[in-house]
Amino acid sequence: MKQYDKLLKDLAPQKFGIIGKVWITFLAVIILIALYAYYQQFDKGLVITGMRDYALWGVYISNFVFFVAISLVGSLVTAILRLSGVKWATPLTRISEVIAVAAIMMGGLTIIIDMGRPDRILNIFLHGRLQSPIIWDVLVITTYLFISLLLLYYPLLPDFAILKKHFKNKPKTSKWYGKLSLNWTGSAKQEKIYTKSIHTMSVMIIPVAFAIHTVTAWLFATTYRGGWDSTNFGPYFIAGAFVAGAGAVVMLMFILRETYHLEDYITDMHFDKMGKLLVLLCLVYLYFNINEFLIPAYKSTNEEAAHLQGLFFGEFSLMFWLAIIGGLVVPVLVLIFRKGRKPIPLFIIAIIVVIGAWWKRYIIVTPTLLHPLLPIQGVPESWHDYFPTALEWAITFGTLAAALLIMTILFRYLPIVPIHETAEERGYLETEKTETL
Amino acid sequence: MEEDKKKSRRKFFELGIKFGLLATVGTVAVAEAMDDEDSNGMVELMSTDGNIIQVPASEVHDVAHKQPEDYDPRVGIPDKKFVMVVDLAKCKNALKCQESCNKNHYITGDNAWLKVYKMQESEKTAPYWMPTLCQHCDKPPCVKVCPVDATFKRQDGIVLIDNERCIGCRFCMAACPYSTRVFNWNEPDQPAAAHEGVYTPDHTGKPSVKGTVDKCDFCPHKIQMGELPHCVSACPNDVYAFGDMYEDAVTNGSGQTFKLSELLKERAGHRLLEGLGTEPSVFYLPPVDRLVDFEEGMENYTEFQSVKKTEE
Numbered sequence: 001m002k003q004y005d006k007l008l009k010d011l012a013p014q015k016f017g018i019i020g021k022v023w024i025t026f027l028a029v030i031i032l033i034a035l036y037a038y039y040q041q042f043d044k045g046l047v048i049t050g051m052r053d054y055a056l057w058g059v060y061i062s063n064f065v066f067f068v069a070i071s072l073v074g075s076l077v078t079a080i081l082r083l084s085g086v087k088w089a090t091p092l093t094r095i096s097e098v099i100a101v102a103a104i105m106m107g108g109l110t111i112i113i114d115m116g117r118p119d120r121i122l123n124i125f126l127h128g129r130l131q132s133p134i135i136w137d138v139l140v141i142t143t144y145l146f147i148s149l150l151l152l153y154y155p156l157l158p159d160f161a162i163l164k165k166h167f168k169n170k171p172k173t174s175k176w177y178g179k180l181s182l183n184w185t186g187s188a189k190q191e192k193i194y195t196k197s198i199h200t201m202s203v204m205i206i207p208v209a210f211a212i213h214t215v216t217a218w219l220f221a222t223t224y225r226g227g228w229d230s231t232n233f234g235p236y237f238i239a240g241a242f243v244a245g246a247g248a249v250v251m252l253m254f255i256l257r258e259t260y261h262l263e264d265y266i267t268d269m270h271f272d273k274m275g276k277l278l279v280l281l282c283l284v285y286l287y288f289n290i291n292e293f294l295i296p297a298y299k300s301t302n303e304e305a306a307h308l309q310g311l312f313f314g315e316f317s318l319m320f321w322l323a324i325i326g327g328l329v330v331p332v333l334v335l336i337f338r339k340g341r342k343p344i345p346l347f348i349i350a351i352i353v354v355i356g357a358w359w360k361r362y363i364i365v366t367p368t369l370l371h372p373l374l375p376i377q378g379v380p381e382s383w384h385d386y387f388p389t390a391l392e393w394a395i396t397f398g399t400l401a402a403a404l405l406i407m408t409i410l411f412r413y414l415p416i417v418p419i420h421e422t423a424e425e426r427g428y429l430e431t432e433k434t435e436t437l
Numbered sequence: 438m439e440e441d442k443k444k445s446r447r448k449f450f451e452l453g454i455k456f457g458l459l460a461t462v463g464t465v466a467v468a469e470a471m472d473d474e475d476s477n478g479m480v481e482l483m484s485t486d487g488n489i490i491q492v493p494a495s496e497v498h499d500v501a502h503k504q505p506e507d508y509d510p511r512v513g514i515p516d517k518k519f520v521m522v523v524d525l526a527k528c529k530n531a532l533k534c535q536e537s538c539n540k541n542h543y544i545t546g547d548n549a550w551l552k553v554y555k556m557q558e559s560e561k562t563a564p565y566w567m568p569t570l571c572q573h574c575d576k577p578p579c580v581k582v583c584p585v586d587a588t589f590k591r592q593d594g595i596v597l598i599d600n601e602r603c604i605g606c607r608f609c610m611a612a613c614p615y616s617t618r619v620f621n622w623n624e625p626d627q628p629a630a631a632h633e634g635v636y637t638p639d640h641t642g643k644p645s646v647k648g649t650v651d652k653c654d655f656c657p658h659k660i661q662m663g664e665l666p667h668c669v670s671a672c673p674n675d676v677y678a679f680g681d682m683y684e685d686a687v688t689n690g691s692g693q694t695f696k697l698s699e700l701l702k703e704r705a706g707h708r709l710l711e712g713l714g715t716e717p718s719v720f721y722l723p724p725v726d727r728l729v730d731f732e733e734g735m736e737n738y739t740e741f742q743s744v745k746k747t748e749e
Contacts, residue, residue, distance in 0.1 A: 045647045046605075047623035053548045056607045056620065116605015116620065116648030120585075123604050127585040134584035134608055222582060224614040224713055373614045373710060374569065378552040380741050 004428045011415045011422070012166050014260065020412075027405045034398020037391040038113065046116055048391045054376050055369050055386030060114040062361035063396050066244065067107030067403070068141070068216050069237070069357065073245025074100025074148050075209035079202040088273055090425060091265045091417040095252050097152040098414070099245070102406035104145050104212075106399045111137075113395060133218045140211040147205045154198050157184045158420035213237045220364070226296075226303030227368035236288040242281045243328070244357035250274050250350035252407070254343055256416050265417045268343060275341030278353070282332045289324065307371040315385075316367050319359050327356020487696055510639040510657065511599070513591025518682040518718070519573070519655055520594070521669070522700060525724035527676045528553065528566040530734030537671030538570075538653070542642030543631035547741075548619045550653040551668055555738060564731050565724035568676065570668065571596060571617045571653035572709060572717030579609035579618065588650070594682075594718050595655045597638045603649035610650060614710050615717075618652045621645050655718075665690065682718075 016024065041048050051058045077096035081089040112118050128135045160181035167174040184190060217237035220228035230236070253274070257266045296304040297312075311320045331349045334340040340349070366386050370376070376384055388396070423429050479491040508514070530553050538544070538551045550570060557564040573596045580590050587602035588609050598609075610618040625631075625645040632644050639657035656666035664670070669677040670690045678695060680687035688694045700706065704722040 045621070045623040049622075052622065053610070053619050054616065056610045114606070116607070116650075117603065120602075120604045123585040123587075123602060127587075127602060129584060129586050132582050132584040132608070134582070134606060138584075219608070220611075223612045224578065224710075225611070369611070372616045374554065374616050375556075376616075377554050378741060379548050383547070 003426075004423060007423055007426075007428060008162065008166055008419065010262065010264065011417050011419045012163060013411075013413050013415060016412060019259070020408075024405070024408060027401045027408070030401035031398050031405065034395050034401070037394035037398070040391055041113075041395065042118070048389060050387050050389045050392060052383040052386075053379065054372060054383055055366060057114070057365055057369060058386055059362065059388040059392055059396050060110055062358075062365040063399060064107050064110040064114065065216055065237075065361040065364065066358050067103045067110060067399075068213055069241035069244045069361070070248050071100045071103035071107060071144070071148070071245070072209050072213055072238070072241040073249055074151065075205045076242055076245060077249060078151055079205045079209070082202050083199075083206075087425065088270060090421050091262075091270065092249060092253065092274075093155065093421075094152070094414065094416060094418055095256065096245070096249050097148060098407050098410045099248050099252065100148045101145070101152055102403045102410070103248075104141060104148060105406065106403040108141055108145070109402075110399050113399070133215060133222055136215045137212070137219065140208060140215055144205070144208045144212045147201055147208055151198070151201050151205060154194065154201070155418055155421065156414060157181055157194065158186060159415050159418060160184065161186070162419050163415070210238060213241045220368070224373060225368050226301070226371055226373075227307040227364075229303075230292060230296075232288060232291050236285075236292050239281070239285040239288045240357065240360060243278070243285045244354060246274065246278050246281050247350040247353035247357065250278065250346055251354060254347040254350070256411065257343070260416060262417060265422065271343045271346050272338070272341045275335045275346045275349075278346075278350075279332050279335045282328045282335075282353075286324075286328050286332070289328070303371070303373060307367055310367050310371065311363065316363050319363050323356045323360040323363065327353055327360065483694075487699070508661070510597070510637045511589060511591065513593035513595055513657070514660070515592060516683060517593040519660065520680060520682045520687065520697065521570075521573075521655075521666075521719045522678040522687050522695075522697070522706065522722060523568055523719060524676050524678070524704075524722045525565055525567060526722060526727045527674045528568060528724075528734075529674060529729045529731075530555075530566045530737045531673055532737050533671045533673055534568060534668035534677065537667040541667045542640075542651075542654075543625075543627045543645065544642060544651075545626045545645070546619055546621065546651075550617065550619060550651065553734075555734075563724070565727075566731070566734050567721070568668075569615060569617060569709070570719065571655070572615050572715065572719045573655055575716035575718065576714060578612040578614065578713075578715060582608045582612045584608070595639075595657055597654055597657070598641065598650055598652060599638045600641075600646045600649040600651070601636060603646075605648040605650070607650065614713055614715065618650050620650055621647050623647060 037048075049058060049060075073096045077089055078093045078100075082093070112121060115121070124135070124138055128138075130136075158181075160177045161184040164174050164178040164181055167177060214234035214237065217233040221230055221233035223229065250271070253266050253270065257263060293308065293311075297308050300308070310316050331353050334345060334349055340346065370384070370386065420429075478494050480494045480497060481489055482492055484490055532553060535549050535551045535553065539549055542550065544550060552569050554567045554569060555564065556567045573590075573594055575590075575594065577588075577590055577596050579588050580596060583589075584606065585602055585604055587600070587604070588596065588598045590596045605620070607620060610616075610620065624647045627642075627644055631642065634643070636643070639654060639661075641651055641654040645651050659666055665679050665688065666677075669679045669688075672690050675689040675691050675693070678687035678689040678693075678700075680694070680697060682697060685697045686694050687697050687700065700722070701720055706720040706722050708717045708720055
């Protein structure tokens with residue numbers, strides 16, 4: 001009884017403290033600046049960006065790829081680990097599902113931001129053509145968003161019922177949680193439907209998750225350009241996405257554990273396991289990177305050579321090697337040691353991994369566009385290069401801030417660590433069943 | 438003489454579009470026709486094998502003229518396959534083509550739709566000038582990737598953009614291996630003339646729309662009138678020839694008509710990045726036996742020159 005009360009007290013959503021309020025204000029300010037920047041873009045056109053006819057996609061598209069990549073972690077932790085019977089991942093399921101939902105929402109929004117005519121968005125539905133990978137992307141991203149929302153919501157039902165009871169001295173809050181719990185009583189019939197639907201969705205989300213990022217890779221791989229024209233692109237993107245997503249989960253695990261004092265639930269063991277998982281994911285991604293760069297470099301066709309030259313030794317070499325060595329090799333070297341998988345070093349490594357993953361998307365999109373099949377001629381000197389403008393950065397950071405804001409708000413009202421599942425796993429429910437539920 | 442040339446050129450197109458095949462020559466298409474009937478009531482025609490033949494004037498039948506109302510800019514002209522031949526041996530970077538294109542399509546951006554590249558395959562090979570425009574591919578990668586059917590290929594082979602439909606995703610630009618598509622990054626600063634009349638996708642640039650993609654349209658608005666595209670007629674060196682593949686004939690700016698298949702065979706024509714399988718409608722003749730020095734073109738060459746704004 002005592003144990004269960006403590007669990008409930010620890011895991012029930014808490015009001016924002018001072019830090020929370022400052023954080024929210026900070027995000028809101030960035031978003032407001034971004035809104036102003038976007039108003040400029042809407043009014044004047046994409047001319048306010050650094051993009052031009054050769055560098056026709058830029059930081060928006062790389063940010064889009066990053067968001068889609070990050071969102072894949074939802075399927076990794078909640079579906080793949082759940083289906084393989086990995087019990088330790090339970091406290092991380094909600095964190096990763098929240099990341100998935102926030103990231104995929106902002107990914108979709110980022111694509112609209114990149115459009116020259118966002119006012120014509122409905123044309124996608126009115127005149128959509130199935131031949132176009134963009135339509136595939138729209139279909140799979142929408143599907144993924146819905147399954148992710150359900151996969152976030154379903155496991156919350158028992159938690160909402162618990163919270164309804166927990167907040168009974170706050171009638172309004174209690175009423176909301178009650179409504180959200182959809183009259184969850186925990187009866188055998190409900191339990192059966194609940195378990196079955198979560199299982200079904202866990203199975204369903206895996207192919208959809210693979211589809212969203214494979215299709216995102218195909219946006220590039222369906223063109224003829226050196227650096228994109230690769231059959232390796234789908235799996236290469238998926239492997240990279242899991243690295244980015246796992247990094248993001250570790251970051252949030254650490255921050256949430258510190259902020260909400262969840263040391264009893266997110267333990268050093270979880271960091272240790274996530275560290276090991278990250279090593280595996282980095283190695284798989286490194287393998288795909290070797291395929292992606294070594295073979296074209298070995299052949300060095302004209303199309304590839306100019307592009308690879310820029311990556312290995314040219315203007316993008318610093319970013320490229322930082323992303324490869326800093327973002328993949330160093331993490332592996334640090335995390336193979338037990339001490340490296342302690343929360344603080346792992347947290348630092350995770351930050352580097354996530355930043356490296358973001359850079360990696362930037363150098364997947366931009367350098368290729370600057371090496372077209374016919375030479376760049378007859379355009380202003382500045383069109384030979386690309387660097388985002390201040391307004392473009394403002395919008396980009398605005399979308400990142402918005403994703404963080406969605407996560408912050410969700411973590412304010414939802415139990416970060418699933419209450420019901422944790423109590424069940426710890427055997428607290430045996431005595432509680434009759435009383436609480 | 439000049440007048441005659443023009444007349445015969447116009448006649449060629451009129452015949453090409455208005456008249457069908459001759460019963461007497463079977464499936465042979467009409468390539469060129471003389472206006473005057475001789476005393477025996479015969480007219481002279483050129484068959485596709487290049488022979489001048491005489492046919493009774495009474496055998497030349499007017500095929501039902503396509504009413505302008507029948508014409509759908511999205512569908513194009515039936516039984517036509519428009520092609521262009523670019524003779525690299527003749528190009529000396531005079532840039533009259535580009536000038537005319539810019540003017541007649543009211544291009545105000547910094548990137549012209551028709552560009553003359555300074556090309557050199559490798560250090561030891563000769564440099565040459567290479568005009569490029571939309572290649573109007575038979576298997577257009579841009580059309581394949583367009584999510585909203587804003588860019589499309591017509592039955593006559595012309596690839597166009599409906600800029601009232603385009604959502605500005607720029608996937609077509611990424612997909613185009615020839616980098617011939619341009620984007621309206623800002624509100625185009627076009628003269629009033631660009632906004633006259635009803636918009637139709639077969640006169641691109643009239644008007645250009647912010648946030649949408651533009652490119653060379655092969656001038657269907659000129660073809661409709663039985664005239665050659667702006668670049669073809671503006672070129673002082675007869676670099677370009679334009680025509681219908683089914684008629685196996687192309688005509689240059691001076692009004693000379695060539696048999697397409699022979700021209701490509703004799704001069705070893707090729708298409709750009711043929712290996713990609715995009716099947717362009719623009720053929721190139723190699724820069725051999727050049728009449729002028731490459732250096733002459735350098736007079737006009739600048740790394741970049743902003744598109745001359747159209748005067749009102």
